[in-house]
Amino acid sequence: MISVEEAISLVESNISRGNTESKELSKAFGFTLAEDIYSTIDMPPFPQSAMDGYAVNYDSTIKIYNLIGEVAAGSDQNFNLKKGEAVRIFTGAAVPLSANTVVRQEDVTSADQTISFTADIRINSNIRPQAEQIKKGDLALSKGKYIDAATLGYIATFGITDILVQAKPKVAILTTGDELVKPGLELKHGQVYESNSTMLHAAFESKGVFEITHLKIPDNYEQTVNAIEEVMTNNDFVILSGGISVGDYDFVGKALKQLNVEQIFYKVKQKPGKPLFFGKKGNTTFFALPGNPAAALTSFYVYIFPSIQKFQGQKFKGCTRLQLPFTSDYTRKAQRSEFLKGQITANKVEVLNAQSSAMLSSFSNADCLIYIPETQISYDKGEMVECLIL
Amino acid sequence: MISVEEAISLVESNISRGNTESKELSKAFGFTLAEDIYSTIDMPPFPQSAMDGYAVNYDSTIKIYNLIGEVAAGSDQNFNLKKGEAVRIFTGAAVPLSANTVVRQEDVTSADQTISFTADIRINSNIRPQAEQIKKGDLALSKGKYIDAATLGYIATFGITDILVQAKPKVAILTTGDELVKPGLELKHGQVYESNSTMLHAAFESKGVFEITHLKIPDNYEQTVNAIEEVMTNNDFVILSGGISVGDYDFVGKALKQLNVEQIFYKVKQKPGKPLFFGKKGNTTFFALPGNPAAALTSFYVYIFPSIQKFQGQKFKGCTRLQLPFTSDYTRKAQRSEFLKGQITANKVEVLNAQSSAMLSSFSNADCLIYIPETQISYDKGEMVECLIL
Numbered sequence: 032m033i034s035v036e037e038a039i040s041l042v043e044s045n046i047s048r049g050n051t052e053s054k055e056l057s058k059a060f061g062f063t064l065a066e067d068i069y070s071t072i073d074m075p076p077f078p079q080s081a082m083d084g085y086a087v088n089y090d091s092t093i094k095i096y097n098l099i100g101e102v103a104a105g106s107d108q109n110f111n112l113k114k115g116e117a118v119r120i121f122t123g124a125a126v127p128l129s130a131n132t133v134v135r136q137e138d139v140t141s142a143d144q145t146i147s148f149t150a151d152i153r154i155n156s157n158i159r160p161q162a163e164q165i166k167k168g169d170l171a172l173s174k175g176k177y178i179d180a181a182t183l184g185y186i187a188t189f190g191i192t193d194i195l196v197q198a199k200p201k202v203a204i205l206t207t208g209d210e211l212v213k214p215g216l217e218l219k220h221g222q223v224y225e226s227n228s229t230m231l232h233a234a235f236e237s238k239g240v241f242e243i244t245h246l247k248i249p250d251n252y253e254q255t256v257n258a259i260e261e262v263m264t265n266n267d268f269v270i271l272s273g274g275i276s277v278g279d280y281d282f283v284g285k286a287l288k289q290l291n292v293e294q295i296f297y298k299v300k301q302k303p304g305k306p307l308f309f310g311k312k313g314n315t316t317f318f319a320l321p322g323n324p325a326a327a328l329t330s331f332y333v334y335i336f337p338s339i340q341k342f343q344g345q346k347f348k349g350c351t352r353l354q355l356p357f358t359s360d361y362t363r364k365a366q367r368s369e370f371l372k373g374q375i376t377a378n379k380v381e382v383l384n385a386q387s388s389a390m391l392s393s394f395s396n397a398d399c400l401i402y403i404p405e406t407q408i409s410y411d412k413g414e415m416v417e418c419l420i421l
Numbered sequence: 422m423i424s425v426e427e428a429i430s431l432v433e434s435n436i437s438r439g440n441t442e443s444k445e446l447s448k449a450f451g452f453t454l455a456e457d458i459y460s461t462i463d464m465p466p467f468p469q470s471a472m473d474g475y476a477v478n479y480d481s482t483i484k485i486y487n488l489i490g491e492v493a494a495g496s497d498q499n500f501n502l503k504k505g506e507a508v509r510i511f512t513g514a515a516v517p518l519s520a521n522t523v524v525r526q527e528d529v530t531s532a533d534q535t536i537s538f539t540a541d542i543r544i545n546s547n548i549r550p551q552a553e554q555i556k557k558g559d560l561a562l563s564k565g566k567y568i569d570a571a572t573l574g575y576i577a578t579f580g581i582t583d584i585l586v587q588a589k590p591k592v593a594i595l596t597t598g599d600e601l602v603k604p605g606l607e608l609k610h611g612q613v614y615e616s617n618s619t620m621l622h623a624a625f626e627s628k629g630v631f632e633i634t635h636l637k638i639p640d641n642y643e644q645t646v647n648a649i650e651e652v653m654t655n656n657d658f659v660i661l662s663g664g665i666s667v668g669d670y671d672f673v674g675k676a677l678k679q680l681n682v683e684q685i686f687y688k689v690k691q692k693p694g695k696p697l698f699f700g701k702k703g704n705t706t707f708f709a710l711p712g713n714p715a716a717a718l719t720s721f722y723v724y725i726f727p728s729i730q731k732f733q734g735q736k737f738k739g740c741t742r743l744q745l746p747f748t749s750d751y752t753r754k755a756q757r758s759e760f761l762k763g764q765i766t767a768n769k770v771e772v773l774n775a776q777s778s779a780m781l782s783s784f785s786n787a788d789c790l791i792y793i794p795e796t797q798i799s800y801d802k803g804e805m806v807e808c809l810i811l
Contacts (some may be wrong), residue, residue: 056604078610083668104640105599107610121583121668123600123712125611136667157706164780172785174627179811180721184620184714188781192605202574204565209495210513214446215582218466220497221515223578230574233450237570250493275524278473280493322513325573328630331570351788351810353743354768375666378744379597389471390554391578395562398741420741420810421569 032298034405035333035368038309041295042334045311046341048266054263059178061239063198064342071189073162077125080155085139086120086130088112088281089152098144102127116145126158126295133157148185175344197343203262207274207283208322209250226391227272227320227327234331238339249388255286261344263290263315267342268337273322283319284308291315303364303388304330316342323388329370332400332419350400350419355380355403357416364410365402372397373418380418397421422688424795425723425758428699431685432724435701436731439657444586447575449568451629452586453733458562462580463552467515472547474534475508475529476520478502479542488534492517507536516548524549545804566736587733591632594621597664597673598712616719616781617662617710624721626728640664645676653680653705657732660725663712667698673709674698682707690795692755693778694720695805707731713778719760722790722809740809745770747806752799762787763808770808787811 033041051065080086080102085406087096096117100110104123112118112129120126126133131154138150165171171189176182178196185392186194211225212218228245244266248258255274264271274283275297284297292310299307303326308319318335320327337349357379363369372383372393380401383393399418403410410416423431442456470476470492477486486507492498494513502508502519505804510516516523521544528540555561561579566572567588576584594617602608618635625633634656639649645664653659664673665687674687682700689697698709708725710717727739748771753759762773762783770791773783776798789808793800800806 057619057622060626071733072608075613075779079613079779083666083671102611103599105601105611107612109610120668121670122666123598123613139684159777159779164777164782165773167697171782178725179785180620180624181715181718181781181787183623184616185781185785187604187616187619190602190604190606190608190614190716207597208513209493211495212580214577214580216580218462218580221492221495222497223465223469223513224580226574226577229577230570232447233568233573234570236450250495273513274760276512279509280511281473297690297728323580325571328571328574351765353745353765375741375743379661385554387463387549387554389469389549391571391575392554392561395566395569397571415800 032300033225033296035299035301038296038299039334040308041343042309042338043296043347046316046338046347047314048197048344049200049342050198051195052198053193056183056192056194057194059194060180062178062185062199063193064172064174064176064178065197065344066195067170067174068186068189068191068194069168070165070171071191073167073187074164075159075161078128079155079159080120080124080126080133081159082123082133082135083121084133084157085117085134085146086112086126086133087117088114089131089132089154089157090114091268095145096148097145098141131155149182155230166326172314175346177345182201197318199240199242200267200339200342201265201269202235202268203246203266204270204272205246205248205262206257206272207248207250207255212417213240227322227324230324230328231272238336239261240339250280250282252282252285254418256289259286259290263312266315267336269315269317270306271317271319272327275319281285287319300367302367302369305367307334309334310397321388324391325394326388328394329400330366332421333370350421353418353420354415355418356413359408359412360410368405369403371401371403373399373401375399375418380416422690423686425689425691428686428689429695429724432699432728433731433737435685436706437704437729438587438615438734438739439590439732440588441585442588443583446573446582446584449584449586450570450573452568452589453735454562454564454566454568454584455587455734456585457560457564458558458576458579458581458584460555460557460561460708461581463557464543464554464578465551466719468551469549470510470512470514470516470523470547471549472523473511473526474526474547475507475521475536476516476523477507478501478504478519479522479544480504485535488536500613521545554781557576565736566789567735589630590657590729590732591655592625592630592658592660593634593636593656594662595636595638595648595652596662597638597640597645599670602639617712617714618715620718621660621662621721624718628726630729636676640670640672642672642675645672647677649676649680653702657707658725658728659705659707661707661709662717665698665709665711677707677709678766690757692757692759695757697724699724711778714781715784716778719785719790722811723760740811743808743810744805746803747800749802750800753793758795759793760789761793763789765789770806
């Protein structure tokens, strides 16, 4: 049985980047850049007015300026201003190269075709210099960058319409357990409703992964082998839920072995989620998760989420980790590292009730997982603890 | 001009909840509950084995137990165990009501059809009591809960297949500015590429809103009025970008007035994003954002995101706010509150370079917005500052 840190490190070193594909920029949100992006233009492409006002060829000895025209945003006019001349200009418009400053309209009095100033004038005010943000040909964004709204907008700034992105993983979710009944049907004694497939599907969706197959496997060795075989060649990640413990009906481990899936590790010193299996065959990654829903979802956030990131060429980072003070004393219950469902209020973190790995009620209210490492048994109220933000 | 706090409070009090709709549970990820969910069953519905092992009618005077059968997970068998009898049982299976404990298989030696124990036995071990998580008829989840993966799994637990959710908002994004050219075309002098529609579209997508219309409006009064009129009856949110300042070509404010959109506020003491307009007409909400991309995106996170939440019946919360220490001294540049693009590393927050409202480069690298309130001008290195996590 290995530690959480060893398990995370083994997962990281065994995940490789997937394929790349071309994508229309307008459909690229949530993907990851598979190419460096260089600026195609100076940005701004010309000295740009940052204000509504007047572009002026200013000279401190001249008090009254002749207004010789107007530059609206988008206009390609480039007036040649002589000393003592000005043009009306608007935010975003190209400042004539012959102007040496832009004066805000609030600081101007105008009469007929002349203007004068009611405030002190400084040279080069209210002008965004050409290439202030970036020069044509300079590196704007690096391969591996997650494409969020700001990044998408930044790429659009360069007029780029198609980019190379990393493909998202294809995922198969296989749930085992003869006690599990599809929601909508009637429960008999001994049965419970199957919720892990819905939950894990949504967990992948929440991380931008949408190509997901689901199979339900009965507690039968042959059928387990066949189901895994069916999905393993066409998917990047095969996620199994349940059947990975030591019971007589736990066929997942045996089936994976039969199919020559290399076991990288099995069992982690953690609660919940001790019987976690991680393996590889070719380019396909296998996670066999415990059947208890809270254990399965914890494993998703701790091990699978960063794997999806690395598969897409991002850093293997996972949830943002922050140190926050505990709202009360806490003593570790297990002999293993713990991940506790927590809630952050006013910059402090509280352990929620109902931490059992069979229960989702606390997970539904959690906004973080609190990580209690093997090295620390108890915490005082106010002591800092690591939180994985969900 | 009002403060950020006043603006946020005015937005909150002017957003109402939208309509509700029925949704298949498997398609409900990212929606918000529009009904309270009561448990349809005891969960677990029966005393459930938490381990692979043996269910035993234990008596401290008896050392050897007769094995009379087996209960697999999903089996509806309910053995009537007499004192001194046991059955093989597996994780998730229904513990016979006549058993008073479950002994882990690691703590058992078996011979023929009998077992004995290698560890001390405690009554009621390794059994999840019936209804331990929740009792039939009890409130499981309240109206207004965001449906994340855990919540979806929790609802599936009850066998529920359809739920009432809040409809997501329909959004129209209208971009103005004659200097703006569609990516892919060639730039003439004075022109820049239009990036706000792509960026704002992605920002809405990132918050689970997908029904988005986009119109580009030229800098022309009539066409501005017509475009707003066209979208205002069929959308819940109308987002305008640019044209809201005081220039001669800024027609958005005048057009909104012409269309009898009630101005709730115009201009906020903040940087970036001072010329922010917020208004209502009937059930339609209007945000007119500054055209500078970083100002527009900041306004999205601070004002629009929590509005989407409240529209969907969630709390008007917005980005999670955390106090983090500054990596270096900071002195406020503006006479107004500031939102700075920040990056969190090792539990500290750093102000990124390139904070201009015209620039997206820093936003693309930011993982938070640092909020510098009007009440504080400078910060020492290590001093705590409020961060809105993106």
